[in-house]
Amino acid sequence: MSYRNYMEDAVLNEYDNVVKEIEGICRCERCKEDMIAYTLNRMSAKYVVTDLGHAYTKLNQLKVQNRMDIVVQLIEASDIVRNNPRH
Ligand SMILES: [Zn+2]
Known part of the structure; x- marks a missing residue:
């Protein structure tokens, strides 16, 4: 058996959308990881x-409200990372 936190997949997925939509977000690996860690916390x-296939199905079933919550947290994270870049 393996355990997987599919919130990680969901946040990574929404991260890709958010960086496309919002200008001024540094896309370096360090800032990306900081944003994702902030959001996941x-x-x-x-x-x-x-297994992976099933996790993927679950990810698709994530409620719209959850996706919105993730986007809100990612935007907040992008502000914090922009003001305190660690790259
Ligand atoms: Zn950066």
């Missing part, structure tokens, strides 16, 4: 016991 983990 503020979202509830969603663990599933699964």
Whole structure:
């Protein structure tokens, strides 16, 4: 059995959308990781016991409200990272 927090997949997925939409976000690996870590710390983990294929299905089922929450946190994270870049 393996455990997977599919919130990680969801946040990574929304990160890609947010950096495309918002100008001025540094896309370097360090800033990306900082933004994702900040966001994940503020979202509830969603663990599933699964293989990768099943996790992918779950990701698609993530509620719209959850996606919006992730986007809001990512935007907040982008502000913090922009003001305190660690690259
Ligand atoms: Zn950077």
